[in-house]
Amino acid sequence: MSTTVFAPWDNPDEKPLIRFKNVTKRFGDFVAIDDLTQDIYEKEFFALLGPSGCGKTTMMRMLAGFETITEGTIELSGQDIAAVPPNQRAVNMMFQSYALFPHLSVYENIAFGLRRDKLAKDKIDARVSEMLKLTRLEKFARRKPHQISGGQRQRVALARSLAKGPKLLLLDEPLGALDKKLRQDTQFELMDIQETTGTTFVIVTHDQEEAMTVASRVAVMDEGRIIQVATPGGIYEAPNSVYVADFIGDVNIIKGTAKPADQEKYFVDWGVNQAPILAVSERPFADGQECFLAIRPEKISITKDKPAEAENAVQGKVLDIAYLGNLSTYHVELPGGQIIKAQTANTRRLSRRDITWEDPVWIRWNATAGVLLDK
Secondary structure (H helix, E strand, C coil): CCCCCCCHHHCCCCCCCEEEEEEEEEECCEEEEEEEEEEECCCCEEEEECCCCCCHHHHHHHHHCCCCCCEEEEEECCEECCCCCHHHCCEEEECCCCCCCCCCCHHHHHHHHHHHCCCCHHHHHHHHHHHHHHCCCHHHCCCCHHHCCHHHHHHHHHHHHHHCCCCEEEEECCCCCCCHHHHHHHHHHHHHHHHHHCCEEEEEECCHHHHHHHCCEEEEEECCEEEEEECHHHHHHCCCCHHHHHHCCCCEEEEEEEEEEECCEEEEECCCCCCCEEEECCCCCCCCCEEEEEECHHHCEEECCCCCCCCEEEEEEEEEEEECCCEEEEEEECCCCCEEEEEEECCCCHHHCCCCCCCEEEEEECCCCCEEECC
C-alpha cells in the first residue's frame, strides 16, 4: 500500500491552522518573543524545543490566551485571536502539574469541562467513555487521582484536555514528571492518541529526544527567535547552524577555513600540520571564509590500522571510552589537542573488542558525512 507523507508545510495551497505574524512579546524591557513568524498546520504534532527562557512557554501562553501580544498577530483558523478570551478559543492546555481535582474520580475529572458546558448526561457519558477507551483508563474510571500511578494521572489530564474536542491542544512539558522508561512509553501513547484524534498538538519541551520522537516538525528556539524549523530528520541531518547541531544529539564541531575544491566540494584547513579535510556543501563558501564542520559521532569510524582508502583520516589516541551497552563512544584526542567522538555499534562481546585506552588509532569519515556551517 502506498502511504502519502504528511507534509502540509510543503504544499503552498495548504492553509495553516495557526499563524504567528511578526509577533513580539515584551515584559518591560525584556523581549521574550522577538518578531516571530511561523505557521503550524492542522493535524501537526509541533514541538517547541529550546533551553529555559528561550520563549517557548510564552509562545504557548499567547496561543492559550494567558498572555497578550505586544506586537503582531496570531491567527487560529484564519481568525485573529487577540480579542478572543481563553475560554472561548478552540484551544486547550495541559499543564505539567496535570492540575487534576483530587476529590473527583477519574471519570468526573474527564467529565468536568463537559458538565460546565451543560451537555446532556448521555452525551457526557458517551464522550467520557470514548476518552477512557482512548487513554486505556476504563478500569480506573472510579478511582481518585491519588489511587493511580503518575503515568495514569498524565493520561487522565490528557483525556480531560481532549474531551471537549479542541482544534488545538497545548502541552507544556507534559512528561516532565515521569521517569525515563515511562516517559518513553508515554511518548508513543501521545503519538497514537494524536493520530487517532487528529487534533493538532503543540508541545513545549527542553528534552531533545522527546521532541525528536513525537514531533512531525521541531522548532529549535533561542532568545525569543526560532532558529530552525524542520522535521526531526532534517534538524538532525541538516542543521542550519552550530547552535542547532549542538543542541540536538551528540556532535563534533571542527572549526576551520574553507577553500573551494570542486563543484560543491571544499577543503577545510583546520589544524596545525594537519591535512585539510574534504567536505561537501550545497551552501557556498568563499576562499578563506571561516566555517564549522559538524559531524555526528556515528558517522566516524575508528580503527587501529591506517585506513587504505579514506577521504578523511586522522590519527589520534583514545582518551576515554563510554560504553552504552549497544554503542561505544570513543573520545579520541588529536595531535592539536582537539577531541573527536567516534561511535561504533557493539556487535561483539566485550572481551573481543580490541581498542582500549591510550591506544593509537585512526578515525575516518567521508566527505559527505558532515555538514559545513557558516555560523
